[in-house]
Structure formats: C-alpha cells, structure tokens
Amino acid sequence: MPDARFTDDLGAIGAGPYVLLAGAGLSLWHPTSLPTWAEFNQVLLDEAKACAARVVRTEPEIAQAIAALTLDNVGTKALSNALVEILSGDSYFDVLRALDSSQPNGAHRAVARLARSGFISAIVTTNFDTLIERALGDEKIAVKVYSRPYDYREKRRGYTVFKIHGSADADATLIDTVGQKLRGLPPYVRVRLNRLFRKHSVVVLGFSGGDLEFGADYLAMRGIPVGADRIRWLVRPEDKDKIDQRVKALVAERGVFVLSQQAQALEAMGAGPVSLEWDTESRRARLDDLRTQARALYARQGNLNTLAFCMRLLSAAGQTAIAGRIWQWLGRAIDRRKRQSVPVLGPAMRALAAEGHRLFGVQAQEEWACRQLKDLGRRRTGVAPDHDDKALTRDVRAEALASHALGDSMVRRGRFADAGIAMERAMVCCEYLGDITLLPSVYRLYGWREAVQLGQFVESGTRLKDLNDEGLKDLIASEDLAFVYLTAAEASGLVSGDIDAMDSAWIRADLLVKLGEYDAALLCLERLEDRMGLGLHRETQVRIEALRGEIAVRKGRIGQAMGIWNACLAGAAHGNPLLEAYVKHNIIGHIGFVPEWRSTVLTLCDEILSAMERGKLPRDARIDLVDTEAYFNTVKQNLTTRGSRPISPGFMQRLDLHDTDQEFQRRPDHYVRQEMINYEFQGNAAAVLVLLDALVMWQYSAGRGGRALDAATAHVHRARQDGDEDQQFAADANLASIRCWLGDAADAPRWYAEAEKQHKDAPEVVRNGLKCRLPHALWRKARFMANTRNPRNFELDLDDALAMRLVLPPTGDEREKAAIRLFGQNNFVMGRVLALEAIAAFDEEGDPGGFVRCRDLLQSMGRRDRRSGTHPLILC
DSSP states (O other): OOOOOEEOOGGGGOSOOEEEEEOGGGGOSBTTOOOOHHHHHHHHHHHHHHHHHHHTTTOHHHHHHHHTOOHHHHOHHHHHHHIIIIIIGGGHHHHGGGSOOSOOOHHHHHHHHHHHHTSEEEEEEOOOSSHHHHHHHHTTOOEEEEOSGGGGTSOOOSEEEEETTOBTTBGGGOOOSHHHHHTOSOHHHHHHHHHHHHHSEEEEESOOOGGGGGOTTTTSOTTSOTTOOOEEEEEOGGGGGGOOHHHHHHHHTTEEEEEOOHHHHHHHHTOOOOOOBOOHHHHHHHHHHHHHHHHHHHHHHOHHHHHHHHHHHHHHTTOHHHHHHHHHHHHHHHHHOSOOOHHHHHHHHHHHHHHHHHHTOHHHHHHHHHHHHHHHHHHHTTOOOOTTOHHHHHHHHHHHHHHHHHHHHHHHTTOHHHHHHHHHHHHHHHHHHTOGGGHHHHHHHHHHHHHHHHHHHHHTTOOGGGSOHHHHHHHHHHHHHHHHHHHHHHHHHHHHTOSGGGGHHHHHHHHHHHHTOHHHHHHHHHHHHHTGGGTOOHHHHHHHHHHHHHHHHHTTOHHHHHHHHHHHHHTTTTTOHHHHHHHHHHHHHHHTTSGGGHHHHHHHHHHHHHHHHTTSSOSSOOSTTSOOHHHHHHHHHHHHHHTTOOOOOHHHHTOOOOSSHHHHHHSHHHHHHHHHHHHHHHTOHHHHHHHHHHHHHHHHHTTOHHHHHHHHHHHHHHHHHHOOHHHHHHHHHHHHHHHHHTTOSSHHHHHHHHHHHHOTTSOHHHHHHHHHHOTTOOOSHHHHHHHTTSOOOHHHHHHHHHTTOOOOOSSHHHHHHHHHHHHHTTOHHHHHHHHHHHHHHHHHHTOHHHHHHHHHHHHHHHHHTOOOOOOGGGGO
16 A cells, blocks of 8 residues: 655645535534534433433442543443444434534535535535535525435436435434444445546545544445545644544545645635634533433433443443442332333343343343343233334334343353244344344354354364264354354444444354464454444453463463453453453463463462452352352362473363374364464464465365355465465465355456466466365466356355445345345345345335335245244243
C-alpha cells in the first residue's frame, strides 16, 4: 500500500464537479448546534444512570458504582447497540429525532450554493438531519431525497441527496447501531453508490470515516479505480494524526488528504464567504432537548428494566462484584412484585438469566430462564397463533432468548442432550419469526456443544487406534459439525449484526489449540481483537489473552506467556476477582511442569485458595472461570511432591503419534497435527511449515473444504512469519488452489495470473510438487480456467463473511433461490442464513408473499432436521 499523501494547498481540490460525502461535522455549527456522537451517547448514559439510581437510593454503594459508569469503560459504539438489544428495541430510534433541526447553518448553506453552481453534482450523507435538504430548498433547488427503500425503485427528478443511514423524519429508515452497520448498507444503496463513485470524483467534508470499521468497502468507494486520484478528503490540521488506518488505506490508493479548516475549504471550492460559529449556549439547549427525550425513553421502559440495563453494562465492563449485588437486588425486587410477567419485566428477567452464570453460576442462569418460559407458557396456553399479533411476536422472541439461555446453562453443566432440546426450541422460534438476528447465537450454542465434547475427548488422552471405524467416523463428524457451526455463528453474526455471537471465534480458537492448529487459532483471535471496539464483553478480552499465553507455552516460550498473562492481570482482568482468578488458573494449569516456575504456581494457588476461604471466589466451580478448591489443593500437593524434578507438559503427555503407516492412513490429518504439536514445542519452525503444507493436502484429499481452507490460510500466515520466498510462494499457491477448488472464479485466477508473471524463476520442484499434490493447481491457463467452473462452495461465503467482504444476492427472490439450492444440498446451516436474509429483503421490498414462502420453507426444512418436538419446559 502506498503512503497516504497530505497537502495544505487548497488548490489541490480542483474545479469540480464533485460528489460530496458529508458527515456530522457539517451540523455542529450555530444555529444548528447538533451534538457530537460522543455527546449524544453521554446523554443516553447519564439519563440511564439517573433512572437506575432512583431505584436504589437506599443502596449508596450500588448508586455510587452506577454513577461512576463512563463512556470510556462502556464504549461509545457499544452503548447504543446494547440499548437496542437489551432494553428498548425500536423505541431507541425515537430519541434520534433530537438529531435534527429546522435551522441550517453556514456550512449547509455553503454546500447548497456549491450545488447551485454545479461544483457539487450530488450529495451522499451519513447524517440523519434534514438540514442539507432545507438549505437546498432555500436556494430554490428541487431535491429528491433517497432514504426509504422505495425511493431507490422510483424514477424521480431533482437534485439528488442520498441519506444512506436514513432520515430523522422517518424512524423506520434509521441505521445507527453497531448491529445494523455490521449488516452493511442494503444492496440497492450500494449499487447506486458504486455507480455514482465510479463516475464522479469525491470530496469528503466533516466525516471521520469511522464507518469503515464495519467493512473496508462499507461506503462502496472501492469502485473508484486504484491510482485514479479522485478523492479529496478534507481533514482539520489538528486531526491529521487521528485518521483511521482504514481511511488512510482507501485514500492512499485513490486520492489525497487536504488539510484545512471547514470554512476555508468551502470558500476555496467557490461557496463565497463562509462564517461558522461555535455557540455554547445553543449547544446546551440542544443537549437539554435530548435529555428530555432520553428521560422519556427510560420512563417507558421502567426503572427496574433500566437498572438491569446498567447492571449488564457494569458486567460487560468487568465490574462483576457490583453487578452481582445489583443482580441480587433485582431478583428480590421482582419476587416482591405481583406482576412478574415477561411483558412488564422482560428486559430485567432476560438480564438476570444472561448474567446469572457469570455472576452466580449456571443454576442462577437456569432459574431465570425457566421463570420466563413458565410465564410464557401460562399466558399463551390455548392462544391461537397469529403472525400479525405484536404481543405474540414479542413473546416468541422472549421464548427464543429464554430457551437459548437454558441451553447455554445445560452445555455448561455437561447435559448435552438437554441442551439440544433447548437449542432446538430456540431455532424453531427463530424460524417462526423469520428473524436473522436470533440465528447466530443459536448456531454458536450448537457449535460450542460439539466443541466441548470434542475437547473432552482430546484431553482424555484416548488414542485414535483404540477407536473402531464407527467411533472414528463419529469423531470426524463431530469435528466438522463444531467448525461449521462456529464459523457460521461468527459469519452470520457479522452479517446479521449480532455482536455477542462473534465470541464464537474464541471458542473456535480454543478448539484449534487443543487440536494443534496454533496459526489458525491466532487468526481467529486477531479477528476478535479487531472487533473489540464494537462492544465485546470484558470476559472475552481476558479469554483472548489467556489463550495467547497458552499458545506461547505450547511453543516453548514460557517467558513470553508470562508476559502476556501479567499484562492481562494488570490490564483487562485488573480489579475483577473472577477474571484475575481465571488468568491465574491458566498460569497454574500451564507452567507447573517447569521447575523454575513452580514457586510462582504455588503462590498463585495460595492466592486463589485464600480468596475462596474469604468467600471472594466460589469453591465448587459453579462459575466456569475457576476450578474447584479440591483442584488447586491437588495441584499444590503434586507440585510440592515433585520438588525440582522436571515433568512433561500435559499436552505433550497426550501426544498420539502413529506406529504404522496403516494407522496413519486411518486419519492422516490427526497425526499430522500431533506432529505439529511436537515440533511447535521444540521450536522447529521449518518442520511446522512442512507439516502445515501436508495438512492442506490431507484435508483437501479428504474433501473437507472448510478445514482445508483453514489450513491453507494458516499456512500463509506461518510462511509470512517464518518461511523463505519459495515457502511463501507455495503457501500462496495452496490457498489459491483451495479457493479455486471451492469455486472461487475471481481471486484464485487473479493470483495465478500474477504468479505466472512474477515467479517464473521459482524452482521447478515447487511447481511440480504443487501439480502432483493438488490436481486442481494447474499452471497452464486453458486447463486452469476450465477448473474455475466449480460451483461456489458455501465455505467460501463463510470465509468472505469473516473478512467482512461477503456480498449477498441483492433481492429477496435471489436469496430465496439460493436458500432452496442450499437446502437441496442438505446444507441446512447456510440455507437458514439465506432464507432469513431473504425474509429481511422481502421486508424491505414490501413483499409479504415472499415472507410467507420463506417462513414456510424454513419450517418444512425444520421437519427434515429430525427434531424431537420436546418443549424445554420439561427441563424446568
């Protein structure tokens, strides 16, 4: 990537015409004085805290902790998403009306003058406010605004303004939360923007580009050719060092940053004199209006539900001690109420179930999930279903979430069959509602259940040769199922905007580590870290660092592992007894085999046992972050007995190396991974690269597309780190070959074309080896192009979704056809995703018939899925 270019020469803007991309920085000036995004979220948080504090006036310590919540520990992006998902639903969007005004400011009027002069030929804005349209109207310019789906289907005349995040005068159009933005702009919007940006140069004003966090091409600007020099991105000189790296990457290849204050830039474009005033009094009045609307929002939700919302914010920020006290207070408050039903206290009851396992163990989670299911069962007995009944829709959604919480508790307790009953019910509710946002968390649960069972097998030390053919077949099926569901959970979480489901990447990484695929695991963790700012739980941050430490130990780097764990204890886990104990537990479980670290391990055991003695930590492992008191006493006893004698780490003791070629051929990929574990611990990077190469081949030979793609991606990752030029070339060839085999008709051929030009001097053995080993890696163009006709495999779609570059079929009809095709191939996992996405498209297109067809399709496929039909209430 070339370096980004900067200039303070306003002549670099040029003569136009341009498309203007306008952001919120346009609407900050007097008399508009709209709040910044940080100010808006600060008001929402302040009013939530005030509402919650009124309930706990008699509990000063709780009230003080709530008052101490800040945007820094909650996260600006996470707050609005949490508010919609946990508490208010669509009511949140009422508050966004405060982000409008009837008075355009000098910047809006300057833009209108530039539109009249022809310097700006069209406007694209992320702003909700109606101020640009008002200013254009004052200039007697006939405006056509695109904010609703049907706007893009009609032929209309007038000056074009694309409001890609909707308009404050139409609540249903608004796109604001992290979940919404992760879904990306609707296809009909992207098509129009792509066409616009390909045709015209772009000037960007008052916009930070933060939306690129939701996809490198979120704004559809990558259609501008590389090297075209057609973007002029205006930045205040004092903000030069704050520019997002994604924005730099976009502009570096297509234009230049122009350093200027907003007024001077508008004047240089030809808007005439521009006066922009920052007025403190008018801003204060605007914020007061916003507080009034936020207060009304929380009043509608009720004090207890708002208190539960604050409890979940505290828990997500890692303040579990005070969150636990609020959890107990809420439970008692609900018990005292006669009306304990889901319609009245649904958010609070869901919060108690969702946080129960984290604060008081799985029994607490199970209790509140069952209380919701029992309430729903009592009130809905004998009620005929009606898809237009809003109360029924609310109750079915509540049942899905309660069933999910119950299934989660069952997995934690190892009751896998019972978990299946609850998960099945959550899936039925999801399909009944046609709601894509419920699917990722259900998939995560399915994948997690398989991963836990598979992990138990790996750590049991069972040798593969002790399994009969049927047992081996079941083991392979369980592994494939775990990875398909976990990958689909993460991918569909990104597609549907479910942030919580993204932590399935950690579950997947943990399983990969147990299996010996460390590079693939690190890639999962890197994706999670990239999305940490979107609102992932503090516990997930700590689990990431704990797993990084374990990988370092498995590579024989004890000092590096201790550095990672100590940094976590001083950072993300600091001040949270449970998370600190979790990190210490990881240290205890992974470095006791090294004599020089045993004193550290014994000290940490004493600290945890002392905390248990004082009641700061549970003794019975009811919270799955910390093992039992007996475990830590046993560790102490064993290490004290060992003295200074070295021992082999557990993962090396469990190594399952093959004795004969016949045994190797039963499960080649398993034995290759076992060898990788061995050589990783020895620090033999060259051997690991050879084995990764072999793993790609064996997964391909077994026809396991997703696992072959994982191995090939990991091979590239490791070759970049430890390989020479030929090894990097071979790894790139592996990845291109696997993608080609899976039906990639674009990226793989492009890689091969570049390889033919740039690597003519690669040793013949490298090319011949690839040809012989991977028959689809063909170097002669005619034979290669014939091979790209393979139908596109769903594993490629999952991989593209993880990279946030998946492009769904644009219309409901096309998505419906894709779903039918996938179901016909018995691919229920991706079939459901496409069917639910078809329903979302039909809703935008105003096609109720399409909704009914896809809902019926989902229910008919559910009957093929061999479901038991058992209601999870039997588990309560």
